Amino acid sequence: MSRTKHDNLLSLFELGLLPLFLLSLVYILSGKLGLMLALPPGYASPIFPPAGIALAAAFLAGRRTWPFIFVGSLLLNLWIGYQDQGNIGTTGALVATIIALASLLQAILGSAMLRKIISLPTSLDNSREVAGFLLLAPVFCLTSASLSVGGLFLLGLVDARELISNWVAWWIGDTLGAVVLFPLTMIFTAAPFTLWRSRIKTVALPISAVFVFFVAIFIKTSQWEYGDSLSEFKQYSQQSLMQFQSKLETQEALLAQTAALFARDGDDAVSRNEFARFADRSLSRYPMIQALSYAPRITGERRQAFITKQQFELAQFTITERNDQGKLQAAGFRDFYYPVTFIEPLSGNQEALGFDLASNPLRLTAIVSAKQTGALVASAPLQLVQEKQGQKGVLLFMAINPQDPYSGVVTSVLRMGEFMTQLLPEVSPHLYMRLTDAEEQSTLYDNFGPEQPRPLFSRTLDFGGRSYRLETAPTPLYNQMHRSWQSWGVLAISVLSTGLLSALLLLSTGYTARIEAQVADRTRKLRDSEFRWKFALEGAGDGVWDWDVSNGKVFFSRRWKEMLGYDKEEIRDSVDEWKNRLHPDDKKATLAALQANLDGKTPIYTIEHRLRCRDGSWKWILDRGMVVSRDHNGRPLRVIGTQTDITERKLHEQLVQRLAHxxxxxxxxxxxxxxxxxxxxxxxxxxxxxxxxxxxxxxxxxxxxxxxxxxxxxxxxxxxxxxxxxxxxxxxxxxxxxxxxxxxxxxxxxxxxxxxxxxxxxxxxxxxxxxxxxxxxxxxxxxxxxxxxxxxxxxxxxxxxxxxxxxxxxxxxxxxxxxxxxxxxxxxxxxxxxxxxxxxxxxx
CATH class of the missing domain: 3.30.70.270 (Reverse transcriptase/Diguanylate cyclase domain)
Known part of the structure; x- marks a missing residue:
């Protein structure tokens, strides 16, 4: 057996190591492209091309390809894991190994099942083989979906609520990958090479174009579904923003009432008990308040007298401030102080009692602004004196009497973490939230979690002289509750249709190849034969023509002439005679098809056209032919063909068309x-x-x-x-x-x-x-x-x-x-x- 003939019986994967290394590379790259369409958390893709590539490789070359399929799958999943986590840990390596083994096992089982109905080498051009492949693909693709998703579930990487959806998505992705990519891989790797390569234009390109088109529709549908699924999320976010703003306005109303208490009775006229009773009533109405306090303005000369007076009620009272290490200490001497004198609730806020608000530049700035504007002023984010949990807070200041430079201030203390948590308990399972002081770019509250999804809703509001930005994103629970499978349905129908189209093209091209081979074999036998009538008889009633290209003469058989109404009268044995009988509307396309065959661009000349009959009428003709001999430069010497009268068929088609419309x-x-x-x-x-x-x-x-x-x-x-x-x-x-x-x-x-x-x-x-x-x-x-x-x-x-x-x-x-x-x-x-x-x- 010659080397050329031997190669035509072997697949590309059996001819050396390079194609096998390319198998691993193509597996990785095509898998990465497929996983770009994956549903969260990124495991199940709507179509997974490596499933079809691995199946074709294992089917064609068997055990030689198994290590390379395993390595390709392993490297692909290690790559994906590294991108997701930034490193490859033990769990990541274990996940990659499980999926690689499952993918290899699926390729082995699938190839074994296909070899029972398809023998090698194959042209995959009969209905039994094609139908068997389409029916078996969903069956053996159960392997990887079951083993891989099951392994991810046991490792805790797939939630029980998402187990079925991920399994279905994985199975669909592998099935569609096998249906589409198996025949495309065969076109570039299978033997006999001549037949399979001839399908690049007739099968591979149309299927690839249609498939890309349907994937584009899937992506567009997914985007529409995603936008539609976010409508309720936007309502939640807008509701949260309104409630947040409403609660802030509540704080302003409370501080206005508190300031009015001291403005009515005078700073020194309100006792600690009176303030406690007032605060108790107010705090019961406004549970979102963390602390309500009063701080008078005390000059340096009055400092000791003020401390002595307060110690009659609270023996440990003193004016304090924080040192450089953040520890409380007795306040140094200054011209004036704003010590927290009353604070409710007192429990949990003891350290704030006596703290000089003017000792902190941020608080002092807010106090000055409140006294100058007469409006509520919010401080920049700061660490609260009484805070033990590390969460940031905001102080709201309001002057008791803005016209009196010696009057004190009332304050409301907000621990922003607790404020936000208590504010929106009903939407918290559905929303991630982040609250940021826009001026300081300081985060006051953030529950986005370690995955840090991109915020999809962002609004800025002004309060207390500052700007705050509220950002939200949907949680996994929200996405799960609003997941839609419409785009998957579109993709499944579309790509299955592509698979069926692929099957039809394989069948049609295989049939055409067989016919071409039969015609070529027949014309070779007749090339030098002088028994033209034998060829006419073999034409089963069709007209026969034999064209000597070198001199332009054409032999027309008796049946050829009878079709045009001629009996004894002869027709000139010239190719011009035939050209002159062509219908004007058909001439250009007919001559172009004939020239393509003469130039070797098409193996067979086949076209339907009309010829003028003896009585001037027109007949529809199916004209077929092929070049049977060429000179050493490749120029055509002889062309043989047949013509079939299809007028009745054409009339029937026109009649059916008219009756239908x-x-x-x-x-x-x-x-x-x-x-x-x-x-x-x-x-x-x-x-x-x-x-x-x-x-x-x-x-x-x-x-x-x-x-x-x-x-x-x-x-x-x-x-x-x-x-x-x-x-x-x-x-x-x-x-x-x-x-x-x-x-x-x-x-x-x-x-x-x-x-x-x-x-x-x-x-x-x-x-x-x-x-x-x-x-x-x-x-x-x-x-x-x-x-x-x-x-x-x-x-x-x-x-x-x-x-x-x-x-x-x-x-x-x-x-x-x-x-x-x-x-x-x-x-x-x-x-x-x-x-x-x-x-x-x-x-x-």
């Missing part, structure tokens, strides 16, 4: 053809912002014609009525009979309502003229309902309904009239008025 009685377009034109014209009208008119026409007093003269004359009347209506419209308009004596007229691209009325009036007048039926003078009329796009409807259904409504209104108005649809027309009321008997009663 035209009314058998009147010859008008039927409802199917009308609907198609209606959709096209309505799409054009929407795109070009043009008007379109639709008319429902019903013949008045038609029923008596059928009853008195019989259905034969009724049919004749319908034919004449159809002819008159067609004479009233433009070539671009459509008149259609939809049943009985009912017609529809479509007027695209009209300018005004008057244009439509003019055409309707022409039709009404034409139908009111007497009809002559076998010396019977028949007079009828018509009721016409008119509806316009876009005024009376935006789609086919609404326009048809409204035109029908207007037609019934015309009936009710006395017949022989035209009615334009109005909103006050009640079709159902009109129909009920006509019952029993319906419209026929009005005819009588």
């Amino acid at each position: 035209y009314d058998a009685l009147t010859g008008l377009p039927n409802r199917s053809l009308f609907d198609d034109r209606f959709r096209q014209h309505l799409t054009s009208a929407k795109r070009d912002k043009q008007m379109l008119a639709l008319m429902f026409i019903d013949l008045d007093r038609f029923k008596p014609v059928n009853d008195d003269l019989g259905h034969h004359w009724g049919d004749e009347l319908l034919k004449q009525a159809a002819t008159r209506m067609q004479a009233c419209v433009r070539e671009a308009d459509t008149v259609s009979r939809i049943g009985g004596d009912e017609f529809i007229v479509l007027l695209p691209s009209i300018k005004t309502l008057d244009d439509a009325f003019r055409v309707a009036e022409k039709i009404r007048l034409a139908l009111s003229e007497p009809f002559m039926l076998d010396n019977h003078r028949i007079c009828i009329s018509s009721s016409i309902g008119l509806a316009l796009y876009p005024d009376d409807g935006l789609d086919e259904l609404q326009l048809l309904k409204n035109a029908d409504t207007a037609m019934y209104a015309a009936k009710a108005a006395g017949r022989d009239t035209i009615q334009h649809y109005r909103n006050d027309m009640q079709l159902m009321g009109l129909k009920q008025a006509l019952e029993p008997g319906g419209k026929d009663n009005l005819e009588l």
Whole structure:
């Protein structure tokens, strides 16, 4: 056996190590592309190309490919794990190994099952093999989905609530990858090479283009679903923002009440007990308050007297501040102080009692601003004196008497973590939240978690002289509750359709290859034969021609001439004779197809065209041929072919086409053809912002014609009525009979309502003229309902309904009239008025 012949029986994977290393590389790259479409948490892809690539490799070369499939899968999953986590730990390596083993086992089982129904080398060109592959693919793809998702579940990487959805997604992804990529991989790697490579243009390119198109539809549908799933999230976020702002305004109201207490009675007139009772009532109404306090302004000269007075009630009271290490200590001497004198609740806030608010620049700035503006002022984010848990806080300040520079301030203390947690308990399972002081770029609250998803909602609000930014993102629970499978349904249907198309193309190209091989074998046997009539007999009744390209002479068989109406008369044995008989509309395409065969671009010349017969008529011919010999430069020397009379088939096709789209009685377009034109014209009208008119026409007093003269004359009347209506419209308009004596007229691209009325009036007048039926003078009329796009409807259904409504209104108005649809027309009321008997009663 020669090396060339031997190679044609081996797959690409069996010819050396390089293709096997390429197998691992292609596995990794195609897998990465597939996983870019994966659902969170990133394991299950809607299509996984390596499933088909690995299957084809194991099917073609068996055990030689197993290590490379395993390595490709292992490296792919290690890569994905490293990207997700930033490192490869023990768990990541274990996950990669489990998935690689599952993928290898699936390829081994799948290839073993396929080899029972498909023998090697294969052309995969018969229905049994193709159907067997399509039916087995979903079965052996259960392997990786079950083992991989099961392993991830046992490792705690897949939640029990997402187990089924991930398993289904994994199974679908592998199945679609196998259905699409298995035949594409075979095209580039399988033997016999000549046949499989010939399918690159006829199978691989069309399937790849269609598949990419459907994946694009999947991505677009997924984006639409994702946007739709976020509608409730946006409502939650907006609700949270409003509640946050409302609670902040509550703080302002409380501080205003507290300031009023001291302004009314004077700074020194309110006792500690009175403040405690006031604060207790207020805090019970406002549970979101962490602490409410009062701080008078104390000068340096009054410091000791003030401390002594407070120690009568609280023996340990003193004015404090924090040192550089953050520890509380006695405050140093200053010109003035704002010590926290009253604070409620006292429990948990003891360290804040006596703390000098003016000792901290941030607090002092807020106090000065509150006294200058007379409004509530919020401090920058700061560490609270009484805070033990590390959460940041905000102090809200309000001056008791802004006009008095010596008056004190009241404050509200907010621990922002507790404030946010208590604020939105009902939405917290659905939302991640982050609250940031926009000026300081300091985060006050953040529960986004370690995965740190991208915020999808961000709003800024102003309060207390500062700006705050609230950001939210949906939690995994929200995404799970709002997950949609519509895009997956689209992808499954689309890619399965692609798989079926692939199967059809494989079958058709395989059949073509067999026919080409048979023709080539036959022409080789006849190349030097002089027994042309034997070839004509083998043509099974077809005409035969034999063209000597070098001199332009063509031998035409007896049957070839008979097809064109010739018996004894001869036809010139010249290729020009044939060219001159070609129909003008078919000549260009026919000669181009013949030249492509002469140039070696196509193996067989095949085309349908018309030839002029002896009597001047035209016959449809199926012309086939091929070059059977060439010179040493590759120029064609001899071409042999056959021609088959397909006129009857063409006429039958035309008849079937006409019966499918035209009314058998009147010859008008039927409802199917009308609907198609209606959709096209309505799409054009929407795109070009043009008007379109639709008319429902019903013949008045038609029923008596059928009853008195019989259905034969009724049919004749319908034919004449159809002819008159067609004479009233433009070539671009459509008149259609939809049943009985009912017609529809479509007027695209009209300018005004008057244009439509003019055409309707022409039709009404034409139908009111007497009809002559076998010396019977028949007079009828018509009721016409008119509806316009876009005024009376935006789609086919609404326009048809409204035109029908207007037609019934015309009936009710006395017949022989035209009615334009109005909103006050009640079709159902009109129909009920006509019952029993319906419209026929009005005819009588």
